[in-house]
Amino acid sequence: MIRVRTADGLKAIAVARVRGEAGLQSVASGWLRMSDALKRVFSGSGDIAVSADPSSVSGYSAVAGSAVITTNAVTATPTNGSSPYTYAWTFVSSDGGSWIAKSPTSATTKFTCSGVAAGVDYTATFLCTATDSTGGTGTVEVQATASNLGNLYL
CATH class of the missing domain: 2.60.40 (Immunoglobulin-like)
Known part of the structure; x- marks a missing residue:
């Protein structure tokens, strides 16, 4: 589960989405570049x-x-x-x-x-x-x- 800090505190995210030309799209996984490697920080395809x-x-x-x-x-x-x-x-x-x-x-x-x-x-x-x-x-x-x-x- 991913938690995001908002003005109201930490919120859990069940599905990650990005807005593209076709509207909101589910994100299958998210990665962060660390000093030594890429680290997966989110895994889940969203709505199937x-x-x-x-x-x-x-x-x-x-x-x-x-x-x-x-x-x-x-x-x-x-x-x-x-x-x-x-x-x-x-x-x-x-x-x-x-x-x-x-x-x-x-x-x-x-x-x-x-x-x-x-x-x-x-x-x-x-x-x-x-x-x-x-x-x-x-x-x-x-x-x-x-x-x-x-x-x-x-």
Whole structure:
């Protein structure tokens, strides 16, 4: 954490920004030149925005019994950070079934729900956390739906 002395005393800074032609820009790191070397005095990329495409996904089955259903793929895309990025897809909540992210550490993943009875739809929420090379993070939520249409031929 950086502290800056103002007229009101020391203030903690969570995000460093500079004003440029495009407006305020987050600063990934700050350095001071000392007599013998450069010293890092700030590390953190500031605000990372993460979007998901698509923002919701779904998968279908048509079996009389219990089904295991995999959704179509979703891709998380971070901006305003410093690459490379790491990704963590985590389960948040659902109204039923047993859900997992198939590629929980990739930008692109699908979700699988097991235990979907005939005629039942389950919906889940997953959270993707993207972390940049300086430790800055951003998140996006994605809705997933698994539907077992029952003994119906698609």
